[in-house]
Amino acid sequence: MSKIAFLFSGQGSQFVGMGQSFYESSETARRLMDEANTLLPFDLKEICFEDSKELINQTTYTQPAIFVVSQMALALLKEAGIKADVVAGFSLGEYSALCAAHVFNFTEGVSLVAKRGELMGTASNNGKMAALLGLDLQKAQAVCDEASSKGIVELANLNCPGQIVIGGEAQAVTYACEIAKNHGAKRALVLPVSGPFHTSLLKETAQTFGQLLESKELKEPQTPIVLNVLGDYYQTDLNLKELMVQQMATSVKWEASIRQMIANGVDTFIEIGPGKTLSGFVKKIDRSVKILNVEDMDSLQKTLAALNS
Template sequence: MGKLAFLFSGQGAQYVGMGKQIAEEYKSSDSIFNEASEVLGFDIKKMIFEGDDETLKITENTQPCIVTTSIACLQPLLEKGIKPDVVAGLSLGEYSAHVAAGTMAFSDAVALVRKRGKFMQEAVPVGVGAMAAIIGLDNEKVIECCNKARDFGIVEPANFNCPGQVVVAGEVKAVEKAMEIAKEAGAKRAMLLPVSAPFHCSLLKPAGEKLAAELEKIELKDMNIPVVTNVTAEYILDKNKVKDLLIRQVSSSVLFEESIRKMIDDGVDTFVEIGPGKTLIGFVKKINKDVKTLNVEDLESLSNTFKELGY
């Protein structure tokens, strides 16, 4: 019998109306949206179900909206008694993974990621930083392109997503230069991403410092399920390591491809992405096309996942 992993969506997957069908059908999911509104002091359900893309795109809104939707989409699986062997998330998704693992209370996580979004946005003034996806070069080549562009400012690998897809982040001029060098080196595409800050690079260190102060106020519990962390692509079962890893995660590269390979090597053969979009299972398929990939974001995908898992 193979193992089951739950993956949780990252920033950029948001859309108006996400999670609405599931919330209308499942009381437990609806109550997650209500709890988030209570914790944050505004109607997040209205923002997600009836808002507009521009409001959802603001980082300090995006982060709690995605975590709330992901944990709401998780509820029907929990009701059926479906428990994964391991959990992981892409960047922001790691907070949802910790809620699923029992490390962090949902109320703490949703308040924390709203502040995390704010700190990440404040760390670099709008227009100073950028992120770009480099398609068609291996990891080492992209690192080389970043090193060659350093004369123009800070540029670093931010996300190692899947074979042939690496995201870089840093100062605008340096990112543009790295894109140019990448194209000369044979990249199929190099494109700027529509984000408001250069996530997962050293420019975000001040955000990590502010996040550290907020994490101090939160009590973590022992996890029931191992979490594979972005920073090291290793399993963690010790709650005492979690805060340091979440602080470092803000300004460190996300080792997503390595994390997935680790789980597959360990016998995981089914991955379920929980929350908006199918970006993560798209990456998984590019890493290993033989594993089963499912997602849960609406009633159709939920029903399909139940069926495929034999429930």
């Protein structure tokens, strides 16, 4: 029996025009975007569709934008009768997965993600992140160990074989990029992000977010969910709020998450939300699985056709 996983896009996948075809084609999608616009202190629709003030790449706006567009795509998949056996999301995308698993509803999700984006957007702008290409986990860790003589630098995103993202204090990350080739890296690329996400430099920000979470009522997931912090399935004896707080300041174990789902029988992955970054990661992890995506009406139709063939 085929098992389907829904994967939700993270930050960096945004583009101007995302969600527009959903909005123009579906009353359900239109309702979600319009509802989000009434909840937020800025015009999310304008940012997603036109971005005349060039805000879409600022974390404060990026996070709610991707969350809402992902929920629009999810709603259309659900209307077509497609259900997930398991959900997961990359970093910010984990909030779309939590919403898909009914841990909180759409309205609560918009509020949570907007606060998360605001906090992360103002966090430690002295830090940066870089992708190390062509290194395994052990060698990437060796780069961090050597570069830590210049400051804090840690493994941030364990994406797929040959792609690991590091983050930390700017000077230490710059030095890590300089020495990475000595450890066998093909390339080291500094990423256009506003802070050293998923490193210990975000601990204070995470704790502030945790205080907000304390007042929220979260339900147990109604669909199995694989969490970034664990690289594995969430179990009900764990503290979900604690894991959500930890997620901001610890590594995203994406490769482990995908391998765990495949080991559990998942053979079809549908990336939901803008871009195809996660599809690329899955392809590098296991080429034998089916990989589909839904980022606009065209890709939705193609995905539905592939699932029904």
